[in-house]
Amino acid sequence: MPKIISHYVRIVDAVNYRIGRIMMYGIFVMMGILLWSSISKTFFLPSLWTLEMAQFALVAYYIMGGPYSLQLGSNVRMDLFYAEWSDRKKAWFDSFTILLLMFYLGVLLYGAIDSTAYSLQYNERSPTAWRPYLWPIKVTLCVGIFLMLLQAISELCKDIAKIRGVEL
Template sequence: MPRSIIIFVRLVDRLNYGVGRFAMYLLFVLMGILLWSTISKAGGAPSLWTLEMAQFTMVGYYILGGPYSMQMGSQVRMDLAYARWSDRKRAWWDAFTVLALIFYLGVMLWGAVDSSIYSLTYNERSPTAWRPYLWPVKLVFCLGFFLMILQSLAFLFRDIATIRGETI
């Protein structure tokens, strides 16, 4: 494989590993928000912002953790025949399926970018009492989908290397 592709794959892996490790700590932020919500409700003065902030934090946790989950291979797979195949046959199948994944993620990224542009242009706000701006969470979607596309491309390059009898 060309050196530039090897550098790309290693850089994407390092980037998604770091973002994924950061995203794991968002679970603690979420717990803090929910704890504050519980305390404020028990104190008789419920906070308006806690429910939506918990939802936004969960979006970041889920979307930014997605590429890391892909990288670690912790997604659910159904491998009735896959486990018995050779590495090369698995690489052919993975290269085919990752192309479908890249197409799907591309459509999702397109929708996220379009929605983010709308949100930024019109200062879109949530219709709740707290009324936060929605563009920050929409940008998180854009970033997450972009990182997933990069991780999918890294998988594709690894599969091509395996088909060629090389490793990255």
């Protein structure tokens, strides 16, 4: 494989690995928000921001952790036939399905960028009582989808290398 491809795979894998390891601690952020929600509802006045903030934290948690999950191969597969295949046959099948994923992510990114531009242009706010701006979470969605697309390309390169008998 050309050096630029192996360099690309190394950089994308390293970036997504580090972001994924950091995002693993996002579960504690969500737990803190929901704990505060429970405490404030029991002992004080209920907070307006807790439910929506927990939802935003959850979106950031799974969107930014998705590329790490793909990198580790912890995505869901139907192993009925897949588990019995050779590594090369798995690589052929994975390279086909990753192209479908890349198409889906491209369409998703196009829509996310359009939605984020609208949100920034019109200072879009949530229609709830708290009324936070929506652009931060939409930017997070765009970044996460873009990182997932980069990781999908990295996985495609690894599959092509495996088909050719080379390990990246």
